[in-house]
Amino acid sequence: MAKTKKGQEPAQDLLNQLIAFYNARHYVQVEISAGALVEQYPDSGAVWKILGVTLLTQGKESLFALRKAAKLLPEDAASHFNL
Numbered sequence: 541m542a543k544t545k546k547g548q549e550p551a552q553d554l555l556n557q558l559i560a561f562y563n564a565r566h567y568v569q570v571e572i573s574a575g576a577l578v579e580q581y582p583d584s585g586a587v588w589k590i591l592g593v594t595l596l597t598q599g600k601e602s603l604f605a606l607r608k609a610a611k612l613l614p615e616d617a618a619s620h621f622n623l
Contacts, residue, residue: 545580545581546582546583547583548581548583548584549581549584549586550577550580550581550584550586550587554577555586555587555590557573558570558573558574558577558587558590559590561573562590562593562594562597567594567597567598570590570591570594571591571594571595571598571600574587574590574591574594575591578591578605583612584612585608585609585611585612585613585616585619586613588605588606588608588609588612589605589606589609589613589616589618589619589622591605591609592605592606592608592609592622592623593606593622596622603623606619606622606623607623609622609623610622610623
């Protein structure tokens, strides 16, 4: 099991990869990858935001992830809009 990196963000290339998968409509891949990243980076608002939007797009339960993103990104208007 990977070590938890509380308070840290994943590398930008990992976030870019998630966004590329999302833009290509590979939602299951985004969900799996973002799910793994939130376990490793539990304080990453960016990953929670991507996960929440991906779940929402698929019509899945997304409220927890969207709330977590809004809490971690209090100044991010998009996170609050998504919620």
